[in-house]
Amino acid sequence: MEARQLVATLTARGETVAAAESLTAGLVCATLATVPGASAVLRGGLVVYATELKTVLAGVDAGLLAEHGAVHPEVAMQLARGARERCGATWGLGLTGVAGPSPQDGVAPGTVHVGLAGPGTVTVRTLGLSGDRDLIRTRSVQAAFALLGEHLT
Secondary structure (H helix, E strand, O other), X not given: XXXXXXXXXXXXXXXXXXXXXXXXXXXXXXXXXXXXXXXXXXXXXXXXOOHHHHHHOOOOOHHHHHHHXXXXXXXXXXXXXXXXXXXXXXXXXXXXXXXXXXOEOOEOOOEEEEEEEEOOEEEEEEEEXXXXXXXXXXXXXXXXXXXHHHHHO
């Protein structure tokens, strides 16, 4: 689902969204904000690029990060929950991954986890993306919008 469709659907449903973003560094929120009327549905976001900020700002379990690193499906789910709770949104998105060009903590570039938390829903989607850094980040945003869109239709 494209940003414009998400904004229209969320508006019609009277629902809101927030994001906790690592590899996308605010691109989810910035993309939604390009749509006129986004202020009705976009609550805000957390840019948690540094690992410790995932805990401090988004509430990700420090033990999980110590054991598995920042690029892990459970981290994405906790980021989504954290965004939802801390921003008071109906839906929370959480994105973590490796945009490249180099691996991070032994995780290959293009490995991305997208979490979603909402009413009765907590899920994660793991992606293996290819392309350069910008393309991986763009496709990560698209995947987040698609995941949310699936739960709105």
